[in-house]
Structure formats: C-alpha cells, structure tokens
Amino acid sequence: MLEWADTLDIDTLDLNTATCQYRAATVGEYTTHTRNTYVANARRAITVFLDWVDSGFDWQAVNVGRAAERTPTIAEEWYRFPLRTDIVITLRLPTDLTTAEAARLTAFITALPTHHDDAGEPTPSNG
Secondary structure, three states: OOHHHHHOOOOOOOHHHHHHHHHHHOEOOEOHHHHHHHHHHHHHHHHHHHHHHHOOOOHHHOOHHHHHHHOOOOOEEEEEEEEEOOEEEEEEEEOOOOHHHHHHHHHHHHOOOOOOOOOOOOOOOOO
C-alpha cells in the first residue's frame, strides 16, 4: 500500500491529500474513530519531526507540547463533494457538526461567489 514511502519527501507532502487517500483506502477496514486517531497521530508525528529538523536535530529544543497544540484532536470526517463535473472538493468537518455550525458554513459559502450564476442573477461578492 505504501510503495511510494521510500521516495516520500516530507517537506513537500500534501498531508490533507495523503490523509484523504488513506481514509478512502481504508473504508470498511477501520472505524471512523480509529482512522481519525491514526490521522491525528500521523499529523502530530510529522509536526514533531519537522520541528526537530528545524531545531537543527536537537530533541531538547523541540517543544512537543506546541506541536500537539497545533494538531486537532476533534473527531473529524472527510467528505468528497462533486462541485462541478471536473472539480471534486473535500470538506473536513467535525463528526458532531451542529445545525448552527452547518448554517454558519452555509452562510460563509453563500458569500464566496464573485460571478453571476447560470440564471444571470448577481451573486454575492467579497469586495
């Protein structure tokens, strides 16, 4: 499954894409909670490793607590959404998303467009 791992450059790794691919490849093999735990642990390990490299390979200079703070521990689920025929987006949302949070997300997305829709109606603009 990880044939490419020997040639992986951690500095250029798109972690969001890698974790999305992992989640898709392991559907049915693990529970969502287990997959989320594995992803959180991988993110934490990569963050600590990069901090270690930035510190000049000095473990004493690495603040593991700081790295852990940057790693979300909230249970999340990734959703793939076909926005257009040629564009699929990925949303990372908490598994306990509330109706109020979904409404805020809807309002945010509604405010993003800067072009007219198919009916010619003006769409909201951010500027």
